[in-house]
Amino acid sequence: MSTFLIKNAKIVNEGKTFEGDVLIEDELITQIDTSISAKPNYTVLDAEGSYLLPGAIDDQVHFREPGLTHKGTIASESRAAVAGGITSFIEQPNTVPNAVTQELLEDKYQIAATSSYANYSFMMGGTNDNLEEILKTNPRNVAGLKLFLGSSTGNMLVDDQETLEKIFSSTKLLIAVHCEDEGTIKANLAAYTAEFGEDIPVTKHHLIRSEEACYLSSSKAIELAKKTGARLHVFHLSTAKEMELFTNKIPLEEKQITAEVCIHHLWFTDEDYATKGNFIKWNPAVKTAKDKDALWKALLNDTIDVIATDHAPHTLEEKNQKYTKAPSGGPLVQHALVALFEAHYQGKISVEKIVEKFCHNPAKIFKIEKRGFIREGYYADLVLVQPQQPWTVKKENILYKCGWSPFEGVNFKARISHTFVNGKLVYQNGKVKEVVAGKRLLFDREK
Structure with a gap:
């Protein structure tokens, strides 16, 4: 011992x-x-x-295993996570194959059992036709259900309203959602393609995956949660407008609908596309300074409940493609906590509030057993x-398998x-x- x-x-x-x-x-x-x-x-x-501090709990990561291991593995990305002070993570189902059956979900747990440096859970993925599998999920040892209501993930898009309502009505699992309206994005993309062809400037990303696309989808998900009584958690909010959909009037423990913000939406703005390009191309998109300010305000007044990373590595080769070909997402777990401390030094947030939002509240929201606090018996x-x-972020001290960071320099x-x-x-x-x-x-x- x-x-x-x-x-x-x-x-x-x-x-x-x-x-x-x-x-x-x-x-x-x-x-x-x-x-x-x-x-x-x-x-x-x-x-x-x-x-x-209590170890940080990152409620949204994409560690890429199985199927996308040229980008990252559970071993490589959890190594980077512990170097960044993240001791527990909840990983998302859009690996290959998608984790949409109990067997495929369990496969990921088996990989992590022999390779993860940090504590782990994996979300079950929802589709338009796997309700039976969703209902087999054990809430005791699975973090929740993930639904993609925007097209980030190819065939995991859940866009059938009847199916959505059935899922929301049928499960007691926490339902975490990616909210961007597919129809709005497609129309915006078509308009910019007509103007620029294949070579759309990345500076248009936040106008394609727009405020309207986010708000329309988030508001529908929240309306459905209120109608069905489902336990809803909205991932990676990115706009000022969406803040009106959430409340800080009741304690976190009583909220049926909770909200998350990610490091990149608190750090970058659309002005950074000019220098960072595809390296800050995320879905939902990094938006304006006004949006960033509103997200900070909502985080500090408890309208937003948790901070996460949405860590989603891609190779340099993939990111260096044209805007329309370059995938969205970037690596963040190694640098999230120190970035929050940088915000603390800028007078934006107290250390106590960092711990509340990145350690305590994820444990509360997901009801994680004996973690997230410094308590005897935990x-x-x-x-x-x-x-x-x-210290300075440099190639030689980056631990992500992809070998780059939007914080380089x-x-x-x-x-x-x-x-x-x-x-x-x-x-x-x-x-x-x-x-x-x-x-x-x-x-x-x-x-």
Whole structure:
């Protein structure tokens, strides 16, 4: 049994920051106190000056395995995640083949069991014709159901209204949705193709996958959730207009409809397309400065409940194609937490709020068992952040299999120094240890 004693840390948990010690025995946090005496068998880590956070929980990633492993694997991307302070992830079903049957879903869990550095769960995918498979999903050990209501994902588009209503009415699973209206996008794309041919400038991306496309789809999903009583979670919101669809008037625990924002929508704007090009081409699109400001405001006033990455790597070769051929998505798990700390230094968000939105609230929303908080008896998923240790994102320190980052060249003031997953030290001072420490997430829900 390994025993670690973290001393003199600035512990950030449940809205407070206080100096203290944390004792880790085997997988669990066993003691939190202002001072804990070391014993001969303890490995002592002096964390003076560093923040100690619960490990971040990323509720939306695409790690590309199976079927798209030239872009990334569960092993490669979870290594990058723990280097970035993310200790648990929920991965999406648009791998190849799509995870739309219980057998295909379980295949992904089997891969992760032998290769994931971080804790893991995989969402079941919904289609126009797999309701029977959806209803077999066990809410105790599967994060939820993912529905694509926009065309990001080829044959996973769920566009039949009757089917949608049946799914929303039939399952108690949390339903997470990608909301962009397909008809609006197609019409916009046709108009820009008529103007530019195949060589549409990437600066038009946010006008093709427009505010209207997002709002139309989000509002329909929310209307359906209200009609059926379904538990809805709306992924990667990107527009100011959509904020009117959500509420901050009730506590998170009472919300039936919750909202997520991603790092890229909080960091970039449409003005960055000129320099970043396809490297910030995401679906939904990065939009205007006004939208970005509205997302920050909604995050801080609790209209938006969680922060995620939508980590979705593609190769440099794929991204360097023309706009119409280049896929949407980019890698983010290694740099999300330090980017949020950069926002903290800019006066946009407190460290306590970062922890609330990136650690506590994903655990609450998905009802993840014994994670997301620094509490005695909880799994020791912990991250030490050194607040004033500047470093620059360069090719040689990027851990994604795709080898690039939209943050390349950015100088961050904070750095992750240590990451623990289930009490195991998996990352220390720039090096990932070859410890496959991840466990399958469990959820505190009735079967």
